[in-house]
Amino acid sequence: MAQNHQSAWSKSMSLKEQRIVIKRLLPYAAPYKWDFIWAIIFAFAVSLINILLPKLMQTYMNQYLRVNNAALRVVLFFAGFYFLGTLIKAIFQFGQEFLYAMGGERMLENVRVQLFRKLHRLGMRYFDQVPAGSILSRLTNDTMSFQTFWALFAAAIVALFSVVTSFYAMYTTNARIALVVLAFLPFLGLVIWYYQHFSSRVYRSMRERLSELNAKLAESITGISVIQEFRQERRMNAEFDQTNDAYFATRQAMISTNSLLLGPIIDLLFALGEVAVLWMFGINALHHFVLAGTIYAFIQYLNNFYNPMANMMDSLSDFQDGVVAGSRVLKIMDDQTYAPTQRPVAGAHVTRGKIEFRHVNFSYDGEHDVLHDVSFTVEPGQTLALVGHTGSGKSSTINVLMRFYEYDSGEVLVDDRDIREYDLAELRQQFGLVLQDPFMFYGDIASNIRMFDDSISDEQVEAAARFVSADEFINQLPGKYHARVIERGKSYSGGQRQLISFARTVAHDPKILILDEATADIDTETEALIQDGLAKLRTGRTTIAIAHRLSTIRDADQILVLDHGRIVEHGNHETLLAQRGRYYDMYRLQTTVDGDDRAALLHESQD
Numbered sequence: 077m078a079q080n081h082q083s084a085w086s087k088s089m090s091l092k093e094q095r096i097v098i099k100r101l102l103p104y105a106a107p108y109k110w111d112f113i114w115a116i117i118f119a120f121a122v123s124l125i126n127i128l129l130p131k132l133m134q135t136y137m138n139q140y141l142r143v144n145n146a147a148l149r150v151v152l153f154f155a156g157f158y159f160l161g162t163l164i165k166a167i168f169q170f171g172q173e174f175l176y177a178m179g180g181e182r183m184l185e186n187v188r189v190q191l192f193r194k195l196h197r198l199g200m201r202y203f204d205q206v207p208a209g210s211i212l213s214r215l216t217n218d219t220m221s222f223q224t225f226w227a228l229f230a231a232a233i234v235a236l237f238s239v240v241t242s243f244y245a246m247y248t249t250n251a252r253i254a255l256v257v258l259a260f261l262p263f264l265g266l267v268i269w270y271y272q273h274f275s276s277r278v279y280r281s282m283r284e285r286l287s288e289l290n291a292k293l294a295e296s297i298t299g300i301s302v303i304q305e306f307r308q309e310r311r312m313n314a315e316f317d318q319t320n321d322a323y324f325a326t327r328q329a330m331i332s333t334n335s336l337l338l339g340p341i342i343d344l345l346f347a348l349g350e351v352a353v354l355w356m357f358g359i360n361a362l363h364h365f366v367l368a369g370t371i372y373a374f375i376q377y378l379n380n381f382y383n384p385m386a387n388m389m390d391s392l393s394d395f396q397d398g399v400v401a402g403s404r405v406l407k408i409m410d411d412q413t414y415a416p417t418q419r420p421v422a423g424a425h426v427t428r429g430k431i432e433f434r435h436v437n438f439s440y441d442g443e444h445d446v447l448h449d450v451s452f453t454v455e456p457g458q459t460l461a462l463v464g465h466t467g468s469g470k471s472s473t474i475n476v477l478m479r480f481y482e483y484d485s486g487e488v489l490v491d492d493r494d495i496r497e498y499d500l501a502e503l504r505q506q507f508g509l510v511l512q513d514p515f516m517f518y519g520d521i522a523s524n525i526r527m528f529d530d531s532i533s534d535e536q537v538e539a540a541a542r543f544v545s546a547d548e549f550i551n552q553l554p555g556k557y558h559a560r561v562i563e564r565g566k567s568y569s570g571g572q573r574q575l576i577s578f579a580r581t582v583a584h585d586p587k588i589l590i591l592d593e594a595t596a597d598i599d600t601e602t603e604a605l606i607q608d609g610l611a612k613l614r615t616g617r618t619t620i621a622i623a624h625r626l627s628t629i630r631d632a633d634q635i636l637v638l639d640h641g642r643i644v645e646h647g648n649h650e651t652l653l654a655q656r657g658r659y660y661d662m663y664r665l666q667t668t669v670d671g672d673d674r675a676a677l678l679h680e681s682q683d
């Protein structure tokens with residue numbers, strides 16, 4: 077099934093693309109350059125010691141490890157020196173690994189912060205298109221790979237240094253044999269090139285599958301109630317298995333590539349090198365006297381010649397993973413789907429709360445208009461109700477007013493000034509958005525009312541709750557205002573969440589109120605509390621309300637009836653009923669279910 081998921085991502089990245097990604101990632105590591113520089117210096121020191129130690133051993137073996145020639149003093153001297161060298165090497169190795177890991181870790185932290193900030197600058201359009209799980213995957217899994225990403229650079233520098241120094245040491249020991257060892261290098265180069273080329277494709281597809289897996293997981297967790305209600309478990313399980321299998325297949329490809337190319341092939345080349353060296357020393361020994369210490373040192377140099385390259389291959393796998401992850405992270409960093417921009421004018425403040433739409437057109441995708449030529453004016457303190465069938469454009473009108481999306485043409489004015497001339501933070505502060513299903517943050521009731529704004533005192537929080545009659549239920553909670561809120565407030569009822577969101581709005585005292593009327597079934601007692609709270613909220617504030625139950629907006633100053641994004645009727649409850657148009661039909665449809673309202677309708681239409 078994996079081929080179903082193939083996409084542009086799964087193609088291997090060209091060297092040029094990889095170079096661009098690295099160049100773009102460097103600035104994120106730049107603040108921690110000293111960690112990396114010191115790590116490289118330590119790595120140099122380690123490879124230098126790696127050359128010196130065999131030399132020491134060679135001298136010891138060739139000159140002193142002979143019958144009648146070994147004095148205890150000399151043995152102690154060499155042993156002590158060897159131990160000291162190994163100890164210093166261990167310290168340098170610690171410094172190298174620690175600093176490298178810390179540099180990587182700091183970079184990782186930096187990227188995560190930058191990415192999170194960027195996400196908050198992106199507009200709603202971005203979140204409409206990219207699944208939450210995939211964003212999560214980029215912020216967590218993808219950034220994780222930066223930890224080991226830079227190791228390749230150190231490994232490459234050390235490998236170069238080691239290859240040159242060990243070759244020099246081999247050459248000065250036996251030039252002919254050293255040249256034979258050199259003949260293996262092109263094969264190693266070939267393996268490295270092939271691995272680099274192939275693994276970027278494997279890692280790309282692996283990262284993509286992981287992202288899909290996270291998206292599936294996020295969907296399953298957030299939609300768990302619907303999944304259970306509609307018995308979707310089997311479908312979800314099957315889909316999850318399929319994605320999981322595809323991910324497994326890419327992991328398998330990665331493991332087989334790494335297991336084959338990183339270990340056995342390098343070891344094989346090393347073993348061939350060893351055989352060649354021993355063979356040639358063997359041939360030499362037929363004619364000359366060959367010292368054991370020389371063979372020992374030569375084999376050690378050979379080790380130092382191959383090992384750093386093997387390490388480099390190892391780092392290459394982390395590096396490939398990092399480049400692929402980096403390109404995914406940069407894709408978010410580069411995304412231009414920004415929230416609408418403002419061009420604030422000094423001294424622009426919302427003081428009255430007048431709202432005006434002039435011939436506004438708006439589309440989500442730049443092609444299909446969802447608002448056509450929408451015009452209305454709401455005077456300060458007035459209430460405007462938006463009604464219309466589902467998909468008629470009510471929420472879209474609010475989305476434009478809240479600056480969640482940029483409108484295409486026309487004008488939106490607040491207090492007779494272009495909405496774009498206000499500072500966004502100040503503008504949003506003046507809007508109180510009360511949603512159908514209020515979002516609650518992890519914390520407690522008080523923090524959810526003050527919305528983590530410490531300038532709002534406990535007394536103000538309690539006064540706000542009292543004002544909208546939310547205090548009654550809050551006082552019954554264990555811990556009252558400090559009762560815990562977890563999981564978006566799932567442990568509170570819809571009505572209770574509504575009341576908390578009213579208190580939240582009162583505590584922030586906005587000039588303009590935007591209500592998305594709750595459609596959820598709420599018991600009559602809570603319903604009365606909510607209607608009472610709403611009436612208090614609306615007092616003295618300009619209100620735009622999306623109304624589903626027309627009975628709740630009879631007292632609105634203006635009612636706009638929307639249909640396919642156009643205003644088809646405009647008036648107040650009485651004038652619209654008298655028109656006997658769409659509003660009249662909708663109202664009649666709703667009130668035939670409700671006896672009291674039907675009586676009211678009959679009464680009104682007789683007038």
Ligand SMILES: Nc1ncnc2c1ncn2[C@@H]1O[C@H](COP(=O)(O)OP(=O)(O)OP(=O)(O)O)[C@@H](O)[C@H]1O
Binds near residue numbers: 446468
């Ligand atoms: N994020 C979005 N991306 C693309 N199209 C969207 C988006 N949100 C809404 N639409 C489309 O815009 C049109 C108007 O939707 P809108 O949500 O404004 O309707 P509504 O009147 O608020 O409906 P409801 O009463 O069901 O909430 C619909 O055709 C809808 O499919």
